[in-house]
Amino acid sequence: MIRRLPPFGPLVAFDAVVRNRSFTRAADELGVTQSAISHQIRRLEEFFGLQLLKRLNPGVALSDDGARLYAELSPLLDGMAGLEPSIRGRSGQNSLRLGAGSSLAAWWLVRRLRTFRALHPEIEIDFTPVESEAAIAPPLDVRIFWTTQAQSRATPLQAPLFRENIFPVCAPSFLPGGKPLLDPAALLELPLIQKGHSPMGEWSWAYWFGKLGLNRAVPRGLVLGDMGLCLNAAVEGGGVAIGRSLLIADAIDDGRLVPLLATTPDVLSTKVHVARWSEELIGDRSTQVLVSWLTQAAQETSSDMLGFIQVEPPTVLNQAP
Numbered sequence: 195m196i197r198r199l200p201p202f203g204p205l206v207a208f209d210a211v212v213r214n215r216s217f218t219r220a221a222d223e224l225g226v227t228q229s230a231i232s233h234q235i236r237r238l239e240e241f242f243g244l245q246l247l248k249r250l251n252p253g254v255a256l257s258d259d260g261a262r263l264y265a266e267l268s269p270l271l272d273g274m275a276g277l278e279p280s281i282r283g284r285s286g287q288n289s290l291r292l293g294a295g296s297s298l299a300a301w302w303l304v305r306r307l308r309t310f311r312a313l314h315p316e317i318e319i320d321f322t323p324v325e326s327e328a329a330i331a332p333p334l335d336v337r338i339f340w341t342t343q344a345q346s347r348a349t350p351l352q353a354p355l356f357r358e359n360i361f362p363v364c365a366p367s368f369l370p371g372g373k374p375l376l377d378p379a380a381l382l383e384l385p386l387i388q389k390g391h392s393p394m395g396e397w398s399w400a401y402w403f404g405k406l407g408l409n410r411a412v413p414r415g416l417v418l419g420d421m422g423l424c425l426n427a428a429v430e431g432g433g434v435a436i437g438r439s440l441l442i443a444d445a446i447d448d449g450r451l452v453p454l455l456a457t458t459p460d461v462l463s464t465k466v467h468v469a470r471w472s473e474e475l476i477g478d479r480s481t482q483v484l485v486s487w488l489t490q491a492a493q494e495t496s497s498d499m500l501g502f503i504q505v506e507p508p509t510v511l512n513q514a515p
Contacts, residue, residue: 353485
């Protein structure tokens with residue numbers, strides 16, 4: 195007889211919500227959106243035909259049925275979490291399964307993994323692209339997340355890696371002589387590329403027009419759903435994109451992209467890249483080597499970028515003596 199099993203992804207999401215007592219924190223832990231977590235919980239409740247969680251304001255609480263489910267589920271998940279590293283450990287393998295977003299992978303990470311292999315041939319890297327919208331990630335040892343500053347502090351299970359500068363970029367053919375613009379007002383005449391329909395903060399053109407002192411209603415321009423696609427469109431001459439320093443470093447170095455402005459405002463991303471690993475890998479030498487290398491490689495890229503962009507000095511405010 196075929197077993198009628200509850201869906202595994204929603205069980206993992208349910209466990210994360212209960213432990214964190216929050217849909218938001220559970221979403222951040224699993225590297226997905228809050229709406230994806232809500233969808234997983236609805237699937238689980240539909241499977242059992244029961245309300246498992248009580249939505250509070252703020253937070254969540256277990257229903258009686260949810261409490262009974264969690265009491266049985268938690269030890270099962272603990273046992274499953276210990277199974278895989280135990281089997282891999284007995285096999286004598288020295289490999290790490292690394293996951294990160296496809297844009298970071300394609301534009302920065304993958305081309306540098308050969309350097310890691312040359313430095314550490316004893317550690318095999320098995321890389322898998324994992325998008326932030328994925329409800330449940332495949333089994334990974336180390337995963338690179340892009341998260342808020344509040345969630346980026348160092349813990350036994352994660353380490354902050356790098357924070358990027360943000361500035362507009364385009365193909366050299368867009369600019370007179372292929373040189374960055376001296377006058378930001380020239381941006382008003384150029385087609386724009388935008389990631390998503392409702393970007394916020396430093397990812398919106400409204401933010402940049404305000405930062406540059408330009409007064410104009412912001413046209414939508416070309417809308418693409420992925421940062422890598424936005425940069426590809428910019429390379430192909432589709433318009434001006436808002437770039438992230440780590441992702442665009444190689445494209446600027448080889449001349450596919452150039453900074454739009456000769457002097458750009460000093461804008462840091464409000465999000466931070468962090469590396470996270472499982473509890474079983476706390477103190478694991480290979481994991482520590484990989485995370486240290488990722489941090490160093492990002493620092494080297496950031497240092498190289500200083501030769502390509504000129505950042506406006508911060509405004510100094512008068513202070514009382």
